[in-house]
Amino acid sequence: GRFGEYGGRFVPESLIAACEEVEHAFRDAWADPLFHGQLDRLLAVYAGRPTALTPAWRLSAELGITLLLKREDLAHTGSHKINNVLGQALLAKRMGKQRLIAETGAGQHGVATATAAALLGMSATVFMGERDIERQELNVFRMRMLGAEVVPVGSGSRTLKDACSEALRHWVSSVEDGYYCLGSVMGPHPYPWLVREFQRVIGDEARTQCATELRTATPDFVVACVGGGSNAAGTFAGFVDTPARLIGVEPEGGAAINSGLPGILHGFRTKVLQDEHGQISEAHSIAAGLDYPGVGPEHAYLADLGRAEYFTVSDAEVLDAVRRLAKAEGILCALESAHAVAWVLRAVEDGEIPAGSTVLLTLSGRGDKDMHTLMELS
């Protein structure tokens, strides 16, 4: 729960007991082979794990590297979010909770939460900013089809950060039957740790797959996009004990690590985009899933340590990356995931990635949700 100076549990006293309840339940579950058995089975027979590791044949040839794509876009609901929600929903059920509470920005975590709730016969309440509801009406409809209640949040900037605040507020008043199913490696302890553990399946699988796919067994670079940072955290977890350079890629307009300052938001200490007065800034990126002014505390810590490096790419680079990957490999990835691709394209060009390198890149999700955005821009 604490990563150097980051992390912690900066929540109202009313939530302390609930956080502790989650922490104890998770420690207990994570040490229980039965829980792992349940979760592993759901991941396999329901979510479609292990996801494929796809050599990007044509792009590799063009770039003069070996590029491997970890295909979270193939997981059920279209992104890595399902790994986390299945874990948390099982945990909630084990705790005797009947309802999942979640925040969502672009709607991916909301859809995943609604999915897990439906699967396990629970109810789901998803908070979503009014502006995001307008921008992502399709995902709102998907959540409702899945039986979830979507609650519009009209306060503040009416986007993800306000949905997070509202979910926390709602949790305070419903700790008895409600379980807060957080969407990324954020929030008060134990969430950043718990979500990373539920997402480490990405890195663990990729590690095993790389061992058969690569002569060098482990890649030289491990690259993933970072908003809250859960797909990156899960991926890095599998390679932190290898010599691989771990690279997180932030959007230029939402780069908490590159442009943020230490601060406290939504229950944890991390790097946060904020003005000189300490008021939280809005993030702006073409990828709604990365539009968050903070970042998982472990990333802030890894950045300080130098164990992982964080770079930014522009919206224009991201659009170019989506198109290049589509035309070269037949994969329409999410705008979020395209941040990682964009960085690889640039890093090969400027020599940061030397010719002949092996690169593992996590494609966190599929691009179907972004087609309207892309259509408007083209």
Add this chain to the structure above:
Amino acid sequence: GRFGEYGGRFVPESLIAACEEVEHAFRDAWADPLFHGQLDRLLAVYAGRPTALTPAWRLSAELGITLLLKREDLAHTGSHKINNVLGQALLAKRMGKQRLIAETGAGQHGVATATAAALLGMSATVFMGERDIERQELNVFRMRMLGAEVVPVGSGSRTLKDACSEALRHWVSSVEDGYYCLGSVMGPHPYPWLVREFQRVIGDEARTQCATELRTATPDFVVACVGGGSNAAGTFAGFVDTPARLIGVEPEGGAAINSGLPGILHGFRTKVLQDEHGQISEAHSIAAGLDYPGVGPEHAYLADLGRAEYFTVSDAEVLDAVRRLAKAEGILCALESAHAVAWVLRAVEDGEIPAGSTVLLTLSGRGDKDMHTLMELS
């Protein structure tokens, strides 16, 4: 190529050589372990096979049966179409062709073809009716993002059957460098056979998965939706030598087997929806992917033999099935696939499926593409 009185090769003389070329190339490839090796690797590391077999836990409990879902919705591009196009694209490449020609209705086969073309560095020309282009602009955009040329077809009813005709016409004039990548178990010999062989991976995988999942090893019922019928053909192929009852489910408004008469369309003899004069009728169903007036010849044959049975469901039953599956299992399936679900729901109710039965159902694709249709209807 011939299934009883159905099938055959009713094409202009100009296409005979091209059909024969495809047939010989396929026979050769299908007997070549190297080809299987290439294809199997693509299916595994690129398309995400094997796809999961998901027990529908809650629906099973509600219905008093054991319902297993074969999850083609988890395959790359979102449906079983990828199995076929990867096979055909590899075949085309082996034949030295540089360009894939395809027809598409809802756009799923078009997207899959564009995907395979991108992956293998080929070009793709996709014919699509003008009315379908209007209705499915998102898939048109996806194809173009993937680098394919989408050609609007303005003749006839400006839908799938006209796109098929136009693709055939175009193929005549480009047999040298063009390969006709047909989307279902239709068309002149060898296509119905070839596409079934490329799709039998569904049935073969499911057979193996059922053996571990079911005490009885094979299910009592094997159910799939039927438009052209490729997902059903591929599924049935894995169970044709078991005692399982094979069930194909047609849309009420496009039920070639249940309402069609023997006829010849697009190069093969089958059951076709047609008027008293022999003019082809348009099919009408809520699922664009089932809007075809004919059906794969093998299905017509299996129906005559009685080895497979074909039922119809209404649009209203399909909508209800989509919603029930979403709420019970957290899976938003395609309207096409929901036909199979709808039949199971009804068949349990009316006793056609006895309590305690085991049912394998192929979910041919995911429902993301149908969200707009569903939104308009709700």
Add this chain to the structure above:
Amino acid sequence: MNALETRTRETRQKGRKLLAPYVTGGITDDWTDYLRAYQDAGADLIEIGLPFSDPTLDGPTVQQASDRALSRGTTVDGILADLAKLDPAVPLVTMTYANLVLRNGADSFCAALREAGVSGLIVPDMPVDEVAPLSEAAARHGIDLVLLAAPSTTPDRLRVIAGHSRGFVYAVSLMGTTGEKRDLPESGRALARSLTELTDLPVLVGFGVSRPDHAAEAARYADGVIVGSALMRKVLDGGRAEDLRAELADMRTALDAIAD
């Protein structure tokens, strides 16, 4: 030898190049006027399209003509009834797709053709491999079933096609659909020559024969030409029977010039 083939062989015998114009049946109320005009302009036989909803071998012009005829409520029975009222001086050959032929069975279809005074039949989506039952029915009713050969047809197949075709052999001049072309496709020449070596049946060249000079050129290596889309384009554009007569007469003149 039935009416059609008798006529095609006799015409060739006389040193006259065969001219076979096409019209889509039922395209207008008085569509049979076009037949009379063709006859007046010197047609040796007339091809009549029985419109089908999904004409996969036809290009845009004939597709449009078929759609227009169908949307007027045209049926095969109606066309045949119109034909039955005529007493044409030249053989009539119907062209249509397999589904219409087999709808009520090949036998009754051929019987109906005969009844209407038709003596030939072309079914472009029924290649020689699939044709046996229809061939028999056609023979039974005195209908010559004309088979098509294409530039992609192998020599072995050409032999089979030439052996099974009746009336004449239809040499498809190009790899493509029907339709007007600026230049006569070159690929028809080799095909027509191969066919001529394989059979003594007349060989007619079709697809893309759009202008008098095309007709003349094709007639140098074949026994005649089939002209479809170029005429139907005029019909669709509102051409009257007289206009079509004049158009075809130019073709006749060009062909006769060759034969001289």
Add this chain to the structure above:
Amino acid sequence: MNALETRTRETRQKGRKLLAPYVTGGITDDWTDYLRAYQDAGADLIEIGLPFSDPTLDGPTVQQASDRALSRGTTVDGILADLAKLDPAVPLVTMTYANLVLRNGADSFCAALREAGVSGLIVPDMPVDEVAPLSEAAARHGIDLVLLAAPSTTPDRLRVIAGHSRGFVYAVSLMGTTGEKRDLPESGRALARSLTELTDLPVLVGFGVSRPDHAAEAARYADGVIVGSALMRKVLDGGRAEDLRAELADMRTALDAIAD
């Protein structure tokens, strides 16, 4: 013992129930008029919110007040400057979120509070476990750091909170956010009683104390009440200082009736 705690203890000593009204700093141009009105109405201390962009423990009323203040360009420095100009007869307690406290370091934040004449501080998203560095800074600058206890707080934690809180203990009456309620939440009673058994610090009840009868009821089991949203609702609706004075005076009367 600093100014705040001295005052809360003395007031209790006198048998007077503590009345602590809240106002969001910078909500209007002349927002300090509300402070004077509160004082006139018989407040014993005044809580001043330093608005934060993401007030996670506040309900709609205080959220709206914070947004309005921020959109007017309100800053912490500006509020403190306004306060520094006053010479209030009652202790001032600021309430804000951790990010604003730590932005330039806890020490400089507490120094600035002191400078402005503030004597207490409440930071609802900084639970006792995380509070040590701030506690030290506050103590250094003579600021009483008030801690909150909730109905869900375990007895062990209550003891720790009671031990570390200064000025008074803030008993959160319900599991929820700030905001007006029709009835005073029952959950505050047990919490206040537990706290009273654990500490001799005054215990004030807050959250949902919306009407005079609520205040009276809470004062039966606690040393006083904090009134926030009910007042801010009036401010947002355009209430002037005089209106707020009257509102609060009713609370005062109700409290005094209990104490008698």
